[in-house]
Amino acid sequence: MSLSRRTFVRTLGAGSAGALSAAWGIGRGRTALAWSSDPVESAVQAATQEIIRISGNENARGPGRAAVEAMEEVLHGNVGRYGFSAPADLAEALARNTGHGLTPENVITATGSGALLQAGTRAYVSPTRPLVNATPSFLSTNRTAETLGAEIRLVPVLADLSIDLDGMAEAANGAGMVFLCNPNNPTATAHSHADIAAYIRRVKSSSPDTAILVDEAYIEYATDPAVDTAAAEALEYDDVFITRTFSKAYGMAGMRLGWAAGRPATLAKLQAAWGLGNINVMTAAGALASLDDPDHMVAEREENRRIREFTINAFKEMGYEATDSQTNFLFVNIRQPAADFRDAAREQGVMVGRDFPPMENSHSRISLGTMEEMQRAVEVFKRILET
Ligand SMILES: Cc1ncc(COP(=O)(O)O)c(C=O)c1O
Incomplete structure (x- = not known):
C-alpha cells in the first residue's frame, strides 16, 4: 500500500470540492488488484488508482455545490463549538421539506439511517417477537435480530423480484416488526404508495401490535410517479415509521445523516432503544443547504x-x-x-x-x-x- 491514511486525507483535503469529486469519480494511476478489507484503505485505493467502485450504492457525484459551500463555511468558521441546535433545525427543515403533514415532533435524526434500523429492531424485536423481512433485502435488521436471539421470517421475492406483500402480511402475524425496504436493496424494485399504504392498513388490522419500518433510503431516485413516501401512514398509526438517509441521492454517505418520521410515541421508543448519535455541525449545514436547493x-x-x-x-x-x-x-x-x-x-x-x-x-x-x-x-x- 503506497498511500497512507494520512496521505489520503491530505490529498482530499488539499483540493476544492470539485477536485474531491473528480478524485473519487475518475481515479488515476494504475490498477490495484489486492483489495484491502479496511474500508478507509480500500477508499484510498478506489480514489487514487484506476478502479471504478460501483459496489456500495454510493453517489459518485457527492453533494451539490450549495451543500459543499455550506460545509466549507462551517469548517472555516468555528467547528470548535457544539451544534446544539442541529437536531431541532434539521427536524424543522425535514418536516417542512417532506410535507405530508409532518411537523418537527414527527422527526428524529441519527448519524446514518443504519442507527435507526438498529434502534427499531431493538425496540420491537425479541426472542418472542420475530422480525419479518423479504429475501433478498437489506440485511441490517436481520443482523441485529440475530444478536437478539430473535426468529427471522424471510419471505422470498416474487418472480419479477418485487417484494411479496401478501407473503409479508401473512408472515407479520404476531411478529415484532416488519422491515419493508421500498425501493428494495438489492432488487431495485419499488411498490407504489397505494400498495404500501394498503399493506400497512392490512397488517395494522390483522396484527395491530406489529411495528412496520418502511426504509426509503433510495426513494429520491424513484421515477415511477406512483412511488411515494409512506410518511402519512407513519403519522396515522402507532409503531409505524419511515427511515430516510442523506447517504444516497444527497451524496453525503461519509457525513453520516439519517432520519426517521413517525408519531412522537413511536420515535421515543427508538430513542430509548439505541444511541442515535449527535449530528456534527458540518453535516447539519450541508443537509440544511441541500434541502434549500x-x-x-x-x-x-x-x-x-x-x-x-x-x-x-x-x-x-x-x-x-x-x-x-x-x-x-x-x-x-x-x-x-x-x-x-x-x-x-x-x-x-x-x-x-x-x-x-x-x-x-x-x-x-x-x-x-x-x-x-x-x-x-x-x-x-x-x-x-x-x-
Ligand atoms: C436500504 C438501506 N437502508 C439503509 C442504509 C444505511 O444507510 P446510512 O446508514 O448510510 O444512512 C443503506 C445503505 O446502503 C441501505 O441500502
Whole structure:
C-alpha cells in the first residue's frame, strides 16, 4: 500500500470540492488488484488508482455545490463549538421539506439511517417477537435480530423480484416488526404508495401490535410517479415509521445523516432503544443547504435516470435483463455466479456488489457511478459477458 491514511486525507483535503469529486469519480494511476478489507484503505485505493467502485450504492457525484459551500463555511468558521441546535433545525427543515403533514415532533435524526434500523429492531424485536423481512433485502435488521436471539421470517421475492406483500402480511402475524425496504436493496424494485399504504392498513388490522419500518433510503431516485413516501401512514398509526438517509441521492454517505418520521410515541421508543448519535455541525449545514436547493435534487435524479437508462440498455443489448430499477443501482441477471462475475470485473478494475443470497448464482448488483465510469464499466462487462 503506497498511500497512507494520512496521505489520503491530505490529498482530499488539499483540493476544492470539485477536485474531491473528480478524485473519487475518475481515479488515476494504475490498477490495484489486492483489495484491502479496511474500508478507509480500500477508499484510498478506489480514489487514487484506476478502479471504478460501483459496489456500495454510493453517489459518485457527492453533494451539490450549495451543500459543499455550506460545509466549507462551517469548517472555516468555528467547528470548535457544539451544534446544539442541529437536531431541532434539521427536524424543522425535514418536516417542512417532506410535507405530508409532518411537523418537527414527527422527526428524529441519527448519524446514518443504519442507527435507526438498529434502534427499531431493538425496540420491537425479541426472542418472542420475530422480525419479518423479504429475501433478498437489506440485511441490517436481520443482523441485529440475530444478536437478539430473535426468529427471522424471510419471505422470498416474487418472480419479477418485487417484494411479496401478501407473503409479508401473512408472515407479520404476531411478529415484532416488519422491515419493508421500498425501493428494495438489492432488487431495485419499488411498490407504489397505494400498495404500501394498503399493506400497512392490512397488517395494522390483522396484527395491530406489529411495528412496520418502511426504509426509503433510495426513494429520491424513484421515477415511477406512483412511488411515494409512506410518511402519512407513519403519522396515522402507532409503531409505524419511515427511515430516510442523506447517504444516497444527497451524496453525503461519509457525513453520516439519517432520519426517521413517525408519531412522537413511536420515535421515543427508538430513542430509548439505541444511541442515535449527535449530528456534527458540518453535516447539519450541508443537509440544511441541500434541502434549500431543490433544483440540485431534480438535476441529480435526472442524471441518475440518464445513467440508469444507458446502463440498462447496454445490458439489454448484450442479452441480459435488469429489474425495473427505481434506485441508483441495478440488479442484473448475469446467468452466472455473482462471485465469478465480480472477480472477473475486479481483475479489469471494476468493483461490483457482493453476493446476495438466495440469488448469488444468477444476479449481480451494480451501483451506478458517473456516466463516464459506467461507459468504461460497460466495456469491461462486455468483455466478460460476451466471451
Ligand atoms: C436500504 C438501506 N437502508 C439503509 C442504509 C444505511 O444507510 P446510512 O446508514 O448510510 O444512512 C443503506 C445503505 O446502503 C441501505 O441500502
